[in-house]
Amino acid sequence: MTIIQTHALTKTYGKGDIEVRALDGVDVQINENEFVAIMGPSGSGKSTLMNILGCLDRPTSGQYILAGEAVSGLDKAQLAHIRSKRLGFIFQAYNLLARTTALENVLLPLLYSRNGTHTDAEKRQIALDALASVGLSDRAHHQPHELSGGQQQRVAIARALINDPVLILADEPTGNLDTRSSHDIMNLLHDLHDRGRTIVMVTHENDIAAHASRVIHFRDGKIDADVQNGHRAEDGRPKTEDGGWETEDKAPPSSVSRHLPSQR
Numbered sequence: 709m710t711i712i713q714t715h716a717l718t719k720t721y722g723k724g725d726i727e728v729r730a731l732d733g734v735d736v737q738i739n740e741n742e743f744v745a746i747m748g749p750s751g752s753g754k755s756t757l758m759n760i761l762g763c764l765d766r767p768t769s770g771q772y773i774l775a776g777e778a779v780s781g782l783d784k785a786q787l788a789h790i791r792s793k794r795l796g797f798i799f800q801a802y803n804l805l806a807r808t809t810a811l812e813n814v815l816l817p818l819l820y821s822r823n824g825t826h827t828d829a830e831k832r833q834i835a836l837d838a839l840a841s842v843g844l845s846d847r848a849h850h851q852p853h854e855l856s857g858g859q860q861q862r863v864a865i866a867r868a869l870i871n872d873p874v875l876i877l878a879d880e881p882t883g884n885l886d887t888r889s890s891h892d893i894m895n896l897l898h899d900l901h902d903r904g905r906t907i908v909m910v911t912h913e914n915d916i917a918a919h920a921s922r923v924i925h926f927r928d929g930k931i932d933a934d935v936q937n938g939h940r941a942e943d944g945r946p947k948t949e950d951g952g953w954e955t956e957d958k959a960p961p962s963s964v965s966r967h968l969p970s971q972r
């Protein structure tokens with residue numbers, strides 16, 4: 709199934725002499741369960757693309773179809789609804805609410821989503837399960853300033869998963885982390901990918917991009933190269949004959965992932 713389809717996507721900022729074409733006719737298709745890294749120089753349009761894919765912004769022209777739904781023409785309220793229903797975000801700066809516990813941060817998307825199918829107690833349990841899935845059961849009642857950077861990013865990942873999103877968007881998710889914490893975050897993204905999630909991740913680092921199965925390079929608002937990765941970094945999993953990775957019939961790679969809900 710196609711999760712993302714864009715046609716001639718453009719985004720321009722400003723007018724006349726100061727016009728900036730941040731995106732200049734981007735055609736891209738991303739299928740269910742792809743793990744895509746977006747790379748490119750500073751200012752090449754990566755975050756602009758992520759904002760549009762994440763329904764945080766609208767293109768100047770062109771089309772964006774998300775999981776079969778044409779979203780480029782929707783208004784702000786409709787975009788907000790799609791964000792809360794279908795998308796999970798992981799940013800470089802974590803974007804957690806200060807003076808708010810890990811548990812409450814994870815709960816937020818459930819409070820905003822208007823599906824009345826869960827009681828408050830059930831929502832709380834879902835949030836606790838999500839924190840367990842990232843190995844943070846014992847930090848549920850800590851506030852962000854009481855957590856390390858890696859732990860804060862894991863809270864952000866738990867929050868991104870809470871609505872069982874069809875698409876996870878990560879803009880430099882390891883940009884502020886040390887090597888060890890980056891490794892933990894990449895392991896979590898691998899687990900999510902193995903469980904059927906679709907992931908689009910911006911990174912400046914080659915070793916982080918090597919974790920993805922496909923790398924799209926941007927330059928001046930255009931796709932410069934689009935390559936399938938032949939290997940995965942720091943991953944001992946054998947490659948199958950068709951070039952895919954043997955992930956079926958295997959236990960999840962870490963105990964942490966056992967709590968993760970599987971993709972519907």
Ligand SMILES: Nc1ncnc2c1ncn2[C@@H]1O[C@H](COP(=O)(O)OP(=O)(O)OP(=O)(O)O)[C@@H](O)[C@H]1O
Pocket residue numbers: 721722728729730748749750751752753754755756757
């Ligand atoms: N709100 C805005 N108003 C005007 N110009 C903007 C705005 N946002 C982005 N731009 C311009 O659009 C271009 C693309 O920006 P974008 O943030 O997408 O780059 P990027 O690839 O994410 O870069 P980086 O790697 O530095 O994060 C840049 O030239 C930037 O200056």
Ligand SMILES: [Mg+2]
Pocket residue numbers: 754755756
């Ligand atoms: Mg950026």
